[in-house]
Amino acid sequence: MAEPDVTLPGFGRGLSARVLILTILFVMVSEILIYTPSIARFRMSWLEAKLNTAHLAILALEATPNYMIDPQLELKLLDHVGAYLVALRTTDGKNLMLRGSSPPLIVNATVDLDNRSWTDDFSEAIETLGQSEKRLLRVKGYADRAPDTQVEMVIDEWPLRQAMIAYSWRILGVSIVISLITAGLIFGALQWLMIRPMRRLTKRILRFRKNPEVAVDDFAMSRRSDEIGVAERELLEMEDKVRQALTQHARLAALGTAVGKINHDLRGILATARLVADRIVESDAPEVAKAAPALVRALDRAVDLCSDTLNFTREGPPKPELSQFSLADLHSEIGESLAAQLNGSGAWQADFPTDFSLTADREQLFRVIRNLTENALQVGAQHVCLSASRADGWIRLQVRDDGPGLPPKALENLFVPFRGSARAGGTGLGLAIARELMRGQGGDLKLAKNDSGGAIFRLELPDRAA
Numbered sequence: 495m496a497e498p499d500v501t502l503p504g505f506g507r508g509l510s511a512r513v514l515i516l517t518i519l520f521v522m523v524s525e526i527l528i529y530t531p532s533i534a535r536f537r538m539s540w541l542e543a544k545l546n547t548a549h550l551a552i553l554a555l556e557a558t559p560n561y562m563i564d565p566q567l568e569l570k571l572l573d574h575v576g577a578y579l580v581a582l583r584t585t586d587g588k589n590l591m592l593r594g595s596s597p598p599l600i601v602n603a604t605v606d607l608d609n610r611s612w613t614d615d616f617s618e619a620i621e622t623l624g625q626s627e628k629r630l631l632r633v634k635g636y637a638d639r640a641p642d643t644q645v646e647m648v649i650d651e652w653p654l655r656q657a658m659i660a661y662s663w664r665i666l667g668v669s670i671v672i673s674l675i676t677a678g679l680i681f682g683a684l685q686w687l688m689i690r691p692m693r694r695l696t697k698r699i700l701r702f703r704k705n706p707e708v709a710v711d712d713f714a715m716s717r718r719s720d721e722i723g724v725a726e727r728e729l730l731e732m733e734d735k736v737r738q739a740l741t742q743h744a745r746l747a748a749l750g751t752a753v754g755k756i757n758h759d760l761r762g763i764l765a766t767a768r769l770v771a772d773r774i775v776e777s778d779a780p781e782v783a784k785a786a787p788a789l790v791r792a793l794d795r796a797v798d799l800c801s802d803t804l805n806f807t808r809e810g811p812p813k814p815e816l817s818q819f820s821l822a823d824l825h826s827e828i829g830e831s832l833a834a835q836l837n838g839s840g841a842w843q844a845d846f847p848t849d850f851s852l853t854a855d856r857e858q859l860f861r862v863i864r865n866l867t868e869n870a871l872q873v874g875a876q877h878v879c880l881s882a883s884r885a886d887g888w889i890r891l892q893v894r895d896d897g898p899g900l901p902p903k904a905l906e907n908l909f910v911p912f913r914g915s916a917r918a919g920g921t922g923l924g925l926a927i928a929r930e931l932m933r934g935q936g937g938d939l940k941l942a943k944n945d946s947g948g949a950i951f952r953l954e955l956p957d958r959a960a
Contacts, residue, residue, distance in 0.1 A: 513684050517677040525669035529662070534615035536661050537622060540654055541633055542607060548580040548647045549637040555590045569594045578630070579648040584640075599630055599648050607635030619658070628652045691722045695729060702733055707740055814855035814935045816958070821850045821891075825880055828864050835871045842867070845881035852882075852889050853958040854935055862928040862939065863893060866951050869924065870895035875948065887960050891953040892942065899944050908941060 551571040555561045563571075572580065572594050579599060582590040605618070631654075634646040717723065822844065829842040836842050867878045875897030882891050900908070909929050929939040936956045943950040 513689065514677060514681045517680045518673050521673040521676050522669065525665075525673065529665050529669070530616060531612070532665060533623070533658060533662060534612070534619040537619045537654065537658060538607070538610070538615055540657055541605060542635070542638075544576065544649065545607065545633060545635050545645055545647065546638055548575045548577055549582070549640070549643070549645045551575045552580045552582045552590050552592050552645070555592070561590060565595070568592055575647065575649075576653060577647040577649045579646075581646040583644045583646075585642045601632040601648060602629035602651075604632040604634070607633065622651060622655050623658055623662075625651065625655060688722065691726065695722075695725060698729060702736075706733075706736060812858070812934070814858060814931075816853055816935075817856055818851055818853045818959070819856050821846060821852060821880075821882055822848050824856065824860060824863070828860060828867060828880075831864060832867060832871070835868065837876065841871075841877055843877060843879040845879055846883075850882050851959075852884075852955065854955050855931075858931045858935065859953075862931055862953065863891070865924045865928050866893040867895075870897050870949070873897050873900075884957050884960070887957050889955045889957045891955070892950055893953070894948065894950045896948040899946055899949050900941075905941075905944065909939075 551574060554567070554571060555563060572578065572592055577592075578594075580592040582588070629651040630648055631651050632646065632648050634644060637643045637645050718726070825842075825844050829836065832842065863880065867880075870878050870893070875895035878893065878895045880891065880893055882889065884890070909925050925939070932939040932953060932955070937954045940952045940954070941949065942952040
């Protein structure tokens with residue numbers, strides 16, 4: 495059989511492209527989070543370096559008499575610092591200043607390098623980057639080499655902004671390179687560890703879904719110990735089990751068809767034999783009359799076996815036909831159908847309000863409750879009681895008997911077809927079909943209790959009137 499075509503999503507819509515894009519995006523977000531404190535710190539470092547340069551420049555005044563220097567030298571020192579004004583103040587009262595010939599200055603903002611917070615650094619860095627006009631900054635702080643000396647200077651903010659922009663471009667370039675390298679490495683690792691195995695798994699699943707009966711041996715057993723390896727091994731094992739189940743299902747379907755045909759012919763033969771047995775019952779010969787009832791019972795059991803087997807081999811339970819009805823009426827009808835097996839009117843009891851009603855398939859529920867009641871009577875129960883209650887959106891019916899209970903052997907395969915019979919001569923289909931009918935209505939059938947004092951079967955149904 496030709497291998498079915500399997501189409502996987504292309505790169506643009508597949509997992510690989512999404513992983514690559516998300517990796518680059520996350521790395522860029524990380525770089526932005528790193529850039530924010532970095533640019534603020536760069537600004538502070540630039541100002542601190544400028545302040546230390548201004549401190550060295552103004553120290554030239556201490557080497558001159560009367561703290562006076564040549565005006566040309568003073569201008570060169572200020573130009574070297576890149577400031578309009580530099581002032582020095584010590585704790586012992588010494589005050590020095592380099593001013594040159596600059597006109598009166600209008601300072602736009604003051605930066606105190608000693609009293610800072612990270613919020614100040616961040617907000618002022620953003621403010622500097624956002625400036626479109628030139629501003630004058632007054633910067634003050636204590637010199638690194640002279641903790642008792644405070645230095646002040648007035649500088650143009652524009653060179654600082656240009657330096658921050660250049661630094662930002664360098665950070666952006668490095669971020670792009672790091673993002674691409676990181677994304678490539680992560681993408682390669684994920685491609686090898688996850689994406690390629692997942693594509694293989696997906697292709698295998700799609701191919702198996704299209705043709706589950708064809709075994710393909712191009713999928714080597716994985717030795718990985720992680721979740722991917724477990725998934726690969728479980729997929730292969732699941733395929734084998736499903737393929738075996740499909741093969742068995744096909745054989746059972748063929749067997750069911752054959753059984754149906756055999757049943758049809760066998761029931762005709764048994765019907766003829768039943769008519770002959772009815773005539774034998776009317777015989778005047780004592781020996782024949784004595785053996786005839788046993789023959790009739792055997793034929794009845796054979797007919798029941800054929801009917802149960804034929805019903806079970808159908809494709810699933812019949813679709814439930816829901817209707818609202820009175821449980822008391824159903825209880826009475828079941829009692830009438832079992833009148834021959836019930837010993838006295840008190841053997842079939844009811845423990846529910848007379849106006850108790852429910853919505854379900856009446857015929858199916860009749861079959862289930864009658865089957866449970868008949869089973870209880872056949873194993874020796876003297877009294878069987880049907881009770882009912884509703885709570886939490888569910889209706890719970892219980893069939894309780896005072897028989898000897900179910901034997902341990904029957905409990906092992908209670909609801910297994912052809913194996914769960916609790917009495918000699920039983921087919922083991924009654925409880926299996928009963929549970930199937932209950933589950934077909936959205937409910938279930940369970941054995942709630944079993945001991946020497948009797949058994950209790952619980953029927954659960956959705957309370958559709960709630």
